[in-house]
Amino acid sequence: MGTGFIATVGQSGALGKMIVIFLFVVSIYSWAIILHKYLTFRKTESASKRFLKRFREDPDGMVSHYANRQKFDPSPLTTVFEAGLAELALIMAGSSLGRGLSIVQIDGLERSMERAVAEETIDLKKYLVTLATVVGGAPFVGLFGTVWGIMIAFTSMYVTGSASISSVAPGISAALTTTVAGLAVAIPALAGYNYLMNRVRTATVRMENFSSEFMSTVERNMGAR
Helix, strand or coil, rough: CHHHHHHHHHHHCCCHHHHHHHHHHHHHHHHHHHHHHHHHHHHHHHHHHHHHHHHCCCCCCHHHHHHHHHCCCCHHHHHHHHHHHHHHHHHHHHHHCCCCCCCCHHHHHHHHHHHHHHHHHHHHHCCCHHHHHHHHHHHHHHHHHHHHHHHHHHHHHHHCCCCHHHHHHHHHHHHHHHHHHHHHHHHHHHHHHHHHHHHHHHHHHHHHHHHHHHHHHHHHHCECC
């Protein structure tokens, strides 16, 4: 099948060859994105599980967790955690009312962590828009090559005056290879995009849950007044 495909590509015109080469390069790039993001998510998920385990063992010892956060750096939870502690430090530094936090201060702390979650989610989605573009664009690029090839085949048929299958089939077969190439690029990209987006949603939920746990710890220790 591979040899037949290559032979058919060889029968294509210059534009058809260019489109197939372009789609081949795009395929390599999309596979590189999928592999890179998969390895990244695997590292961050492992680090997040270790961080959550450590935090839940001693949620009140947040300062010591902060000091040891380098152990969990691949985890986006450390960024959310750092944002929460930084905001909490600012609140306490500007407060003259002891350890108690007002409702307004707690709301401000919660919003700062929500911003951190949103920023981390944006970072986790990096390159996924490229995959989405490949999914949407590759079939159309392939279809363009097919339509162009069929136009050339029928033009040739008109010029030569031959309408036999034997004279038209090679040109049409070569033209259709671009559609096959476009689908061969788009289908894996679609599967990878859906898989990675699911990992993003999982990581986002995990960050939101951690943010809630952090806020519960703060409210338990510093109370709203």
